[in-house]
Amino acid sequence: xxxETHKDNARRKYDFKKxxxxxxxxxxxxTELISLYIPPDKQIYDVTAQxxxxxxxxxxxxxxxxxxxxxxxxxxxxxxxxxxxxxxENGMAVFCGAVNKHGDRQDLxxxxxxxPEPLNLYxxxxxxxxxxxxxxxxxxxxxxxGLLVLDRREAYWGFLRGNRIEPIGGVTSTVPGKxxxxxxxxxxxxxxxxxAIHEFYKKIGDRSSDVFLQEKDFFERFKGVLIGGPxxxxxxxxxxxxxxxxIQRRIIGLFDISYTNESGLPELVDAAADALKGQExxxxxxxxxxxxxxxxxxxxxxxxxxxxxxxxxxxxxVDILLLSEKLRQSRLKFVCENCGYAxxxxxxNEAGKDIDDYDPGNCPDCTSPLVLSAEDDIVDELxxxxxxxxxxxxxxxxDFEEGSQLYTAFxxxxxxxxxxxxx
Numbered sequence: 200x201x202x203e204t205h206k207d208n209a210r211r212k213y214d215f216k217k218x219x220x221x222x223x224x225x226x227x228x229x230t231e232l233i234s235l236y237i238p239p240d241k242q243i244y245d246v247t248a249q250x251x252x253x254x255x256x257x258x259x260x261x262x263x264x265x266x267x268x269x270x271x272x273x274x275x276x277x278x279x280x281x282x283x284x285x286x287x288e289n290g291m292a293v294f295c296g297a298v299n300k301h302g303d304r305q306d307l308x309x310x311x312x313x314x315p316e317p318l319n320l321y322x323x324x325x326x327x328x329x330x331x332x333x334x335x336x337x338x339x340x341x342x343x344x345g346l347l348v349l350d351r352r353e354a355y356w357g358f359l360r361g362n363r364i365e366p367i368g369g370v371t372s373t374v375p376g377k378x379x380x381x382x383x384x385x386x387x388x389x390x391x392x393x394x395a396i397h398e399f400y401k402k403i404g405d406r407s408s409d410v411f412l413q414e415k416d417f418f419e420r421f422k423g424v425l426i427g428g429p430x431x432x433x434x435x436x437x438x439x440x441x442x443x444x445x446i447q448r449r450i451i452g453l454f455d456i457s458y459t460n461e462s463g464l465p466e467l468v469d470a471a472a473d474a475l476k477g478q479e480x481x482x483x484x485x486x487x488x489x490x491x492x493x494x495x496x497x498x499x500x501x502x503x504x505x506x507x508x509x510x511x512x513x514x515x516x517v518d519i520l521l522l523s524e525k526l527r528q529s530r531l532k533f534v535c536e537n538c539g540y541a542x543x544x545x546x547x548n549e550a551g552k553d554i555d556d557y558d559p560g561n562c563p564d565c566t567s568p569l570v571l572s573a574e575d576d577i578v579d580e581l582x583x584x585x586x587x588x589x590x591x592x593x594x595x596x597x598d599f600e601e602g603s604q605l606y607t608a609f610x611x612x613x614x615x616x617x618x619x620x621x622x
Contacts, residue, residue, distance in 0.1 A: 404441025523611030
């Protein structure tokens with residue numbers, strides 16, 4: 200995957216997730232919200248024919264308001280479909296209807312979504328909320344790795360799903376320590392200890408097979424197993440073929456780590472960086488590690504916070520712009536239509552709230568009301584500034600520790616600089 204393709208995919212994923220989040224909070228009165236899924240092989244004229252038939256069937260709806268709202272939504276969808284002679288490459292999804300606003304107000308909204316993967320179903324559905332399950336399924340990670348950390352005292356399992364480490368659970372052993380108690384010979388004690396180790400390895404193998412084989416679409420999504428622990432434990436376990444044969448043949452490698460509880464899972468992923476080279480989690484961790492290294496230096500090339508990053512972008516000093524995938528903010532621009540005064544503000548996009556609810560106040564010069572003149576998603580706006588100075592943009596997931604810190608500790612906006620500045 201080229202660097203540009205990676206950036207495009209990350210951006211499309213961000214936009215796609217943001218759109219789904221907005222649609223998830225939309226609600227209608229009764230069954231007034233229409234979800235329409237059109238696969239790439241569906242003829243547009245067949246879709247419009249069904250919609251016209253549905254429009255006629257609406258006359259049977261008893262509630263005048265519901266009847267009017269559904270017919271308005273169908274009309275809006277038909278007007279959108281006029282611009283398509285055939286569905287896009289991956290098909291399309293249309294979500295339209297009278298959405299509840301504050302009080303008793305309703306607004307007709309129509310959103311067309313281009314899915315990142317081909318749609319494999321045709322659906323027309325009316326409900327009080329939008330049907331989003333087919334799109335949510337596309338957000339599931341397509342590459343999944345099994346994680347197993349173990350020694351003779353304990354073992355722990357997990358999954359690596361894209362950027363996210365998902366702990367599953369662990370077990371502890373009853374293997375006796377190396378020092379035998381009185382009353383039995385050294386040879387007998389050693390035999391009993393070896394039997395206990397074998398039984399524990401067998402228990403780990405059985406549980407591992409159960410956990411990993413139950414993964415959804417195992418043969419398509421499950422890419423392999425990473426095993427971590429001290430030597431010679433992990434080598435003994437691997438050589439003993441304790442895993443199901445489908446899991447055993449998918450062992451990617453054995454890696455030396457210190458912890459064999461839940462804390463060992465991220466340590467295992469770090470140790471397997473070379474084996475996982477090219478995976479998003481490794482690339483993003485390396486970028487974040489570079490940022491943290493610069494941050495602790497006395498003369499480090501790190502900056503964070505919207506104000507600092509904006510100033511550095513304007514003078515072209517940002518080498519890599521780091522934006523959290525969790526960012527949900529808008530940059531609003533207001534003007535005074537009386538005297539021309541202008542101001543800008545960044546606000547958080549809270550679920551279920553409209554930009555119109557934000558009160559910018561009055562003009563400080565002439566006290567006239569300020570009017571919204573432009574609205575940009577913060578990621579869009581900062582990316583445009585970055586493009587103007589040939590700055591690389593990385594959208595960082597919060598599904599791993601360093602990525603989560605970008606959002607929680609640095610507000611989701613940071614950068615690695617080309618040179619030191621006063622900002």
